Amino acid sequence: MEKRSNKRKLDQISNQEEEKGTVPVKQENSKKVKKNPEESQQTPKTEEPSNNKMQRIILWFRNDLRLHDNAILNYAVTKVAKNKQIIPVFCFDPRFYGRKVQKYDTLKTGLVRQRFMIETVQNFRERLEKVGSKLLVSMDKPEIFLPTLIDKSCDNTIVYQDEICSEELTVEKLVKEKCKKAEIKSFWGSSCYHLDDLGFHPNDLPHIYGKFREKTEGVKVRPLFGQPKQDQLPFIEKPSKDILEAAEFMPTLKDFGFSKEEVEKPRDKRACYEFIGGEEQATKRLTEYIFETKSVGNYALVRNNLIGANYSSKLSPWLACGALSPRYIYFQVKEFEKKHRTNESTKVFLDELFWRDFYRFWCMKYGSKVFSSYGIYNREYYDWTTDKETVKKWKEGNTGMPIIDALMREMNVTGFMPNRGRMIVACYLTMDLKQDWREGAYHFEEKLIDHDVQSNYGGWNFSAGIGPGRVLVFNSVKQSKDHDKNGDYIKMWVPELKKVPVEYIHEPWTMPKDLQKGCKTVIGEDYPYPINCSKYTNKVAHTIEKQAKKSKRAEEKLKQTKLTK
Numbered sequence: 001m002e003k004r005s006n007k008r009k010l011d012q013i014s015n016q017e018e019e020k021g022t023v024p025v026k027q028e029n030s031k032k033v034k035k036n037p038e039e040s041q042q043t044p045k046t047e048e049p050s051n052n053k054m055q056r057i058i059l060w061f062r063n064d065l066r067l068h069d070n071a072i073l074n075y076a077v078t079k080v081a082k083n084k085q086i087i088p089v090f091c092f093d094p095r096f097y098g099r100k101v102q103k104y105d106t107l108k109t110g111l112v113r114q115r116f117m118i119e120t121v122q123n124f125r126e127r128l129e130k131v132g133s134k135l136l137v138s139m140d141k142p143e144i145f146l147p148t149l150i151d152k153s154c155d156n157t158i159v160y161q162d163e164i165c166s167e168e169l170t171v172e173k174l175v176k177e178k179c180k181k182a183e184i185k186s187f188w189g190s191s192c193y194h195l196d197d198l199g200f201h202p203n204d205l206p207h208i209y210g211k212f213r214e215k216t217e218g219v220k221v222r223p224l225f226g227q228p229k230q231d232q233l234p235f236i237e238k239p240s241k242d243i244l245e246a247a248e249f250m251p252t253l254k255d256f257g258f259s260k261e262e263v264e265k266p267r268d269k270r271a272c273y274e275f276i277g278g279e280e281q282a283t284k285r286l287t288e289y290i291f292e293t294k295s296v297g298n299y300a301l302v303r304n305n306l307i308g309a310n311y312s313s314k315l316s317p318w319l320a321c322g323a324l325s326p327r328y329i330y331f332q333v334k335e336f337e338k339k340h341r342t343n344e345s346t347k348v349f350l351d352e353l354f355w356r357d358f359y360r361f362w363c364m365k366y367g368s369k370v371f372s373s374y375g376i377y378n379r380e381y382y383d384w385t386t387d388k389e390t391v392k393k394w395k396e397g398n399t400g401m402p403i404i405d406a407l408m409r410e411m412n413v414t415g416f417m418p419n420r421g422r423m424i425v426a427c428y429l430t431m432d433l434k435q436d437w438r439e440g441a442y443h444f445e446e447k448l449i450d451h452d453v454q455s456n457y458g459g460w461n462f463s464a465g466i467g468p469g470r471v472l473v474f475n476s477v478k479q480s481k482d483h484d485k486n487g488d489y490i491k492m493w494v495p496e497l498k499k500v501p502v503e504y505i506h507e508p509w510t511m512p513k514d515l516q517k518g519c520k521t522v523i524g525e526d527y528p529y530p531i532n533c534s535k536y537t538n539k540v541a542h543t544i545e546k547q548a549k550k551s552k553r554a555e556e557k558l559k560q561t562k563l564t565k
């Protein structure tokens with residue numbers, strides 16, 4: 001391996017797998033629930049091999065970048081062997097990092113999440129080093145990099161945590177194909193409930209979340225795995241030069257194609273929280289949210305607010321990449337309930353955590369259908385269109401609907417958007433502007449710091465009226481008045497509207513012309529007219545818009561004639 005040879009060239013990445021769901025539904029659903037899951041035991045029963053051969057265990061980490069409560073680390077620690085070598089690996093797979101999706105004109109991973117991921121991997125490496133291990137990092141595809149670690153003189157095992165959706169399953173399949181000389185083991189580990197404990201096959205998952213909760217009422221969350229201790233993860237005694245290089249390699253944002261200007265831009269001070277990647281920051285935030293500020297005890301009262309650090313936990317970015325275990329959160333909340341109080345808030349908070357579980361099992365059940373345009377029920381009556389100009393305005397936060405613009409701008413800049421906001425903007429794009437929901441979902445995938453394929457595509461299916469449960473149709477103006485009464489959130493993210501009086505902040509296009517001039521916010525000049533959507537724009541606004549367009553055209557004509565003269 002040449003120095004940093006694991007760094008690929010960005011322009012070599014193929015865009016073949018443009019659309020999700022290239023794996024047929026059946027194949028995804030064929031992920032069997034293990035009947036007698038030796039591999040899924042809390043403490044895996046690993047037999048001592050009959051020979052004295054070195055046991056090489058390659059731990060392929062993906063969305064499980066933590067030492068605490070980690071199923072594959074637990075396997076490595078509890079594996080009984082006379083001689084064993086544990087090799088932890090993380091690949092910045094070019095299919096997920098540094099790749100553009102041409103069809104939706106989005107990146108698979110935008111700048112904010114990419115930065116967070118580098119911090120996460122760096123912190124994970126440091127934590128592994130503290131217990132005497134190392135982390136190999138590569139920018140190659142796993143099916144290219146992992147085979148280079150197979151040593152013929154050893155018994156090799158490749159271990160990973162199960163994933164659910166098509167793109168991830170395709171990679172698993174390729175790894176299996178290319179690593180035939182190694183044994184492959186996988187473990188469930190990304191939800192609170194263990195797949196094997198549900199008591200039913202994911203294909204029998206109830207249609208709606210409430211019924212899922214009823215059906216799983218008696219299911220116990222399994223206890224946590226312990227953290228590996230010093231020397232429980234013995235590395236290779238005399239590693240090769242290549243392996244040592246990979247154990248030091250860490251890509252930079254530039255390696256993923258981001259410009260110097262983008263990389264050096266400071267974090268935005270308006271961000272609701274300073275998200276820094278890694279397990280250490282994750283557990284710090286968890287303690288702060290649950291025990292120091294005791295905010296979990298007020299969750300139900302404030303969770304729909306839009307401003308501040310503690311209206312919700314902000315744990316999702318660490319959960320998404322597995323720097324934080326959902327079971328650890330669950331048990332910490334239970335601890336809080338024991339010490340302080342059990343109330344509606346702690347219950348609602350845990351319920352949200354189980355929504356995350358629900359979407360995982362839901363994606364298992366429906367496979368690639370969750371990425372299809374009319375969803376799992378083929379609701380073709382929605383008749384989405386794609387008007388790139390409209391989608392662009394929505395993406396950039398220039399729709400002329402203040403609450404939508406504020407929410408989109410917060411996400412574009414910081415990577416975070418409140419849950420209420422996600423529902424509002426998704427409903428606006430699909431129900432009001434009637435645009436293909438996938439334009440929105442792919443944009444979220446690029447921008448969100450907490451992007452999680454199951455929660456994102458599940459959330460979009462739900463909001464677009466093609467997913468589980470009732471179809472919720474929001475009125476954006478009402479939502480704006482309900483959740484941002486004084487327009488503080490709007491004014492924070494849409495500074496053009498700073499001087500607009502509160503009574504007009506939610507519908508600035510209804511402001512009388514004189515007032516628009518008075519507060520230096522002329523609609524159509526300083527801030528756009530709302531996209532023509534009959535639900536919100538009243539006749540007055542349309543007339544003003546038409547007149548403005550007419551007079552603009554007249555002005556331009558006049559200029560033209562002057563020029564030609």
Ligand SMILES: Cc1cc2nc3c(=O)[nH]c(=O)nc-3n(C[C@H](O)[C@H](O)[C@H](O)COP(=O)(O)OP(=O)(O)OC[C@H]3O[C@@H](n4cnc5c(N)ncnc54)[C@H](O)[C@@H]3O)c2cc1C
Binds near residue numbers: 319349356451453
């Ligand atoms: C269109 C749309 C897209 C979404 N995309 C994502 C995504 O990519 N990644 C993601 O983690 N969440 C997503 N969500 C769910 C939800 O918005 C976020 O989990 C939540 O806003 C994260 O903030 P928090 O950690 O402060 O959540 P809290 O309100 O503090 O909740 C605690 C945890 O519960 C889970 N949770 C809460 N609400 C939901 C929910 N509705 N669905 C699933 N899990 C939930 C999250 O893991 C969250 O961290 C999406 C929702 C919608 C409507």
